[in-house]
Every structure is written in C-alpha cells, then in structure tokens.
Amino acid sequence: MHCDALTTEGVVQVTRENLVAGGCLLQCFAAFVKEGGYSRFCALADDFDALCARAGYRKVTRACEIKEDAVNALLTAEGGAFETLEELDGLYERGVRMAGPVWNTPTAAGFPNFPDYAGLCAGRVPPSAREGTRGLTAFGRQAVEYMFMRGMLVDVSHASDKLFREVAAYKRPFVASHSNAAALHDWARNLTDAQLKAVADCGGVVGLNFCMDFLSDDKSAEGQRRALLAHARHILSVAGEDTLALGSDFDGIPPNSCLPDPSHMPKFLGLLADALGSRVAEKVTAGNFVRVFAEVCG
DSSP states (O other), rough: OEOOOOOOSOOOSSOHHHHTTOOEEEEEEEESSSSSHHHHHHHHHHHOHHHHHHHTTTTSHHHHHHOTSSOEEEEEEEEEEOSHHHHHHHHHTTTOEESSSSSEEEEEEEESSSSSSTHHHHHOOOOHHHOOOOOOHHHHHHHHHHHHHHOOEEBOBBOOOHHHHHHHTOOOEEEEETOTTTTTTTTSOOOOOOHHHHHHHHOOEEEEEOOOHHHHHSHHHHHHHHHHHHHHHHHHHHHHHEEEEEEETSSSOOOOOSSSSSGHHHHHHHHHHHOOOOOHHHHIIIIIIHHHHHHHOO
C-alpha cells in the first residue's frame, strides 16, 4: 500500500526485479511532497508515468483493471501535494486514488501525529502531545469530503489523533496505508486499539509497516520476524480479518533485517500463512485492500 521509490535516491528497494521475485500483484507508489506543492506533485506524477513505461508496470486506477499476470501500479500522494480543491482534482486526473492529507509536518489540510518535525526523532510522543487540538483545517474538511465524493481513499497514516477521529466520524471507508499497533510498541506513528477498531468499523484497512523502529526495539532478524507476526496478529485480533493489509513503506525506511525488500515477500507470506491460516493470509496479502479499493474507487 505504500513505497517511496519515486523520491528515493541511490539504491532502491522497490525495483521490477524485486517485485517480480516477490510475486507482487499491486504496488502503490507515493508521490511524496514535502516542499513545492502541486508543481512538485506534477513532476513526480511524470516520473511515475516514465517509471511505468520503463519498467513495464501496468498503471491502474480501479480494482477491475488489476491483471494477475502483471505488476500493477497505483499512484498515491503523501504530504502537501494539494492546497485547493482544483489541485486535488488534478491529483485525481493524474490517476491518484489514495492520498494522505499530511506527512510529518502541517499542511493546508491538517496536522500530523508529531507536534513538530523534531518529534520524529523522539518517536515516543506523550499522549497529551498526541491528542492536541490540531486536526483537519477548514480546507482539510472540504478536501476529505471531496475525496469521499470523488472516489478517493483518505490515508491517515501520518495524521494527528484529532485528524484521525474527524475522518473516522464520516463513517466511510478510509485507510492507514503504513501503520502498526501502538499496544505492542508505543510509537507515535502506530495506531491505538481504538483507532484500529475505528478503521474496521468504517470498513477500511491498515497496511502493516515494515519499519523496524515502529515494530520493536529488537532489531535482529529474529526479533523483527517475531514483531511483524505479533503486530499482524494483534491488528487481526482487535480489528478483525477484513482489516489487515500490507503497507511496507519500502524505500521510506532502512531495510528491515527480516524483510529488506520485496523479493523477500514469499518467505514472509509463508510465515503469515503458517501463523494465520491460508484463507486469512490471502485476505491480508491482497483481498482486503482490493476490496476497499473496489468499493471506494470503483
């Protein structure tokens, strides 16, 4: 559900070779905009088109366009990619069907789950700071309502707790594309049990994040294997088998010692099947996200 291959410099984790080796059906590519606004998004959308042509990815905007014998690719947006409804419409016209109103810094649409960017270094933010009073802006509320109307998935992975609650209050399916369980590892980017239940109640999905800092203090391969499975089990136990999906955050994170790039996915999916059963594992690996993608985006 998320990778930063469009903006990563140097060696990238998400390559066609690695995706094919991993048996990837669909990879979401985030146009991450920290500065530069809509013009920066347009440049990244051009980069996405060029990447798809070069690598042979099949661009999709609807679930019915996904082909089993292809590496399908969906353009998404993260950060300050839009500041007006006209620009948000421009994202849609370029193929974006999932967008996050914020990254780790405030945008025209709302506020992140860190009180300030320095909080990213601390990781564990006190509950009082997480709660805050900063959610969606007036424009952010317009944008979220427009996204629901237009058929776009609202992504709350970087949202403040208040922004999360405001999106959940619409009772429409939304997603956290790359987030884990705060009950297992108290990190500001992880979701509380109440938040996991809210995603489930709205019919959305949570994409498991492979960032080691979000999973466990044990950075060994075995420690990360245990943590990945523990977070998966916890999200399933709290939110149900229709809610968990795969987020990854490849190319936005250092390589996970257990799961460093997409070519290692078959081994991990085998672990999921052993731990959860093949039926649930199949829903986690593809079915849950494709269901929400089809329901919201057509």
